[in-house]
Structures are given as structure tokens and as C-alpha cells.
Amino acid sequence: MVELAARPGFSVTVIRCANDHPGWSAAEVSPVDRMVLVRRGRFRRRVRGTESHADPTAAYFVEAGEEESFAHPAGEDVCTTVDFGEGVWQRLAGDRPPRSPVYVDGALELAHRRLVASAADPGYALAEQLLVLVGRAVTRPTRAVPGDRGLVERAREAIVADTPAAAGLFPLAESLGVSPYRLSRAFPRELGVSVTRYRNRVRVGRALERLEAGERELAVLAADLGFADQAHLTRTVREHAGAPPGVVRRLLAG
Numbered sequence: 001m002v003e004l005a006a007r008p009g010f011s012v013t014v015i016r017c018a019n020d021h022p023g024w025s026a027a028e029v030s031p032v033d034r035m036v037l038v039r040r041g042r043f044r045r046r047v048r049g050t051e052s053h054a055d056p057t058a059a060y061f062v063e064a065g066e067e068e069s070f071a072h073p074a075g076e077d078v079c080t081t082v083d084f085g086e087g088v089w090q091r092l093a094g095d096r097p098p099r100s101p102v103y104v105d106g107a108l109e110l111a112h113r114r115l116v117a118s119a120a121d122p123g124y125a126l127a128e129q130l131l132v133l134v135g136r137a138v139t140r141p142t143r144a145v146p147g148d149r150g151l152v153e154r155a156r157e158a159i160v161a162d163t164p165a166a167a168g169l170f171p172l173a174e175s176l177g178v179s180p181y182r183l184s185r186a187f188p189r190e191l192g193v194s195v196t197r198y199r200n201r202v203r204v205g206r207a208l209e210r211l212e213a214g215e216r217e218l219a220v221l222a223a224d225l226g227f228a229d230q231a232h233l234t235r236t237v238r239e240h241a242g243a244p245p246g247v248v249r250r251l252l253a254g
Contacts, residue, residue: 004080005122009088010130014116017043017077024069033084034062035133037104037112040209041077042160045070053153055160056109056205057198058101059133080116082130092134103191106204106240108136113212113252145189151176152190155183159199169195204240207233211245212252218245 004012024046042055046069054060062068064086084092104112111132118125154176158166165175172195173180187195203225215221222233238244243251 004116004119005126007122007127009085010127011083012115012119012122012126012130013081013083014039015079015081017041017072017075017079021075022071022073024071027067027069029067030062030064032064032086033089035082035084035102036060036062037080037082037133039078039080039112039116041072041074042157043070043072043074043077052101053157053160054101055156057104057156057160057201059104059108060101080112082133089134092131102136103193105136105193106201106208106237107242108133109205109208110241110243110248110251111136113208117252145186148186148190151178151183151186155187155195156198159202166199200236201240203227204237207237207245208241208248208252211249214249214253216249221245 001016002014004014006012036054037059038054038056040056042053045052045054045060047066052058052060111129115126115129115133118129155172158172158175163175165171169184170180173183176183184195187193187198191198193201206225207221210221210224218233219230222228222230225233227233227236234244237248241248
């Protein structure tokens with residue numbers, strides 16, 4: 001656990017889970033309002049009897065006093081937690097409650113990574129990226145359909161794990177026991193994006209990880225991530241993150 005910043009009203013900490021424990025942990029109670037974003041890995045979370053899947057595409061919000069348990073079947077998870085002082089979330093977000101899980105698009109993941117990279121200037125640069133995170137975390141109205149959440153959770157898990165069935169919409173739907181039409185309609189209702197955009201979002205997240213590590217061979221990166229070519233990679237990263245790969249690399253380098 002490494003505390004990046006502690007300012008009046010908020011603190012930011014990076015937590016690394018080095019060991020795997022597939023079983024559920026003992027219940028933990030959050031003493032503060034807390035937002036959690038995953039930088040690497042994936043794990044499961046249980047709150048009030050409901051289980052959900054956390055990964056770099058899905059952040060979540062914990063209210064003070066809320067009880068939760070975790071299972072880390074793979075280990076090696078890296079998360080960023082933002083703890084808000086009493087009443088701070090309400091002052092920042094007003095009466096708009098957070099939606100959990102919060103869909104983390106490419107621009108929000110870039111803001112998350114820039115927040116971590118800006119730890120040297122917690123008063124301004126880090127605080128500014130924090131406001132971007134809060135602004136995107138408030139509730140977006142959706143028309144819930146029974147069964148959507150569980151279906152989308154299972155589809156997300158397959159896409160993030162890069163299972164063979166996730167190679168296309170039709171085999172993915174077949175593996176989940178639903179029609180492609182049912183699956184394609186569930187994603188916009190639950191996450192606000194299509195299943196195609198979600199799949200590209202996962203690939204962009206992997207690209208950001210490699211770019212942050214200093215990757216310069218974009219043609220190699222495109223081939224590794226299954227893009228048609230370097231131009232396709234560049235277009236997709238720009239569309240999701242708001243900047244082309246070269247600019248993203250410079251932003252994450254500080």
C-alpha cells in the first residue's frame with residue numbers, strides 16, 4: 001500500500017494485491033466514502049449479497065459504513081483508492097448518487113493513470129484529474145431489464161479474460177446461452193455502450209498499459225492486440241482516449 005497524496009478532503013492510495021485467494025475475504029467496513037479504480041488485474045466484490053466483477057473497465061463507489069467482501073482468484077491486482085472526507089463527495093457531486101459499477105471508458109482510464117502520474121503535484125494536477133473521475137462517476141439514467149446485469153457481468157469477464165469464445169459476438173452469445181441480439185441489447189442498457197465498443201475499450205486499456213511502460217513499436221503493439229494495422233490502433237486509441245498513442249505516451253511519462 002502506497003499513499004500518493006493526502007490533502008484536506010481527500011487522500012489517494014495505490015494498493016497491490018500480490019497473493020491470490022479465490023475464496024471470499026472476511027467482511028470489511030469502509031470508514032469513509034471511497035472510490036476504487038482498478039489499474040491492473042481483476043477481482044470479485046460482494047455487497048449486500050450481490051456479486052460484481054471489478055477490472056480496469058469497472059470502478060466502484062463505497063459509502064461510509066458499507067460492508068463488502070472480496071475474492072482475488074488471480075492475484076497481482078493493482079487498484080487506486082480515493083478516500084473522501086466527510087461530506088466531500090456530496091459537495092463535489094451534489095445529490096447525484098454514484099452508479100456502481102462505474103463504466104470506465106478510455107478517457108477515464110487515461111485520467112486515472114494521469115492522476116497516479118501526477119502525485120508530485122497533489123494540490124493541482126492530481127486534484128484536477130480527481131475532479132474528472134468524480135464528474136464521470138455520477139449516475140447515468142438507464143432502463144434496467146431483469147437479467148441484464150448478470151449477463152453483462154459474464155460477458156465482460158469473458159472479454160477481459162480473452163477467452164476463445166470472446167473472439168466474436170456470435171460465439172460469445174452462444175457460450176452464454178443467449179441470442180446475439182439479446183447480448184447486444186443488454187450492453188447499452190447496462191453500461192451505456194455497445195458490446196463492440198466495450199471490446200475495443202478493453203483493447204485500448206491494454207494499449208495504455210504498454211504505452212505507459214514506454215512501448216514505441218506501434219506496429220508490433222497493433223499486431224499483439226489484434227488490430228488490423230497501426231492505423232487502426234491509432235484511430236481506436238484516439239477515439240477512446242482522446243489522443244493518439246504518441247501523445248498518450250508523453251502524457252503518461254509526466
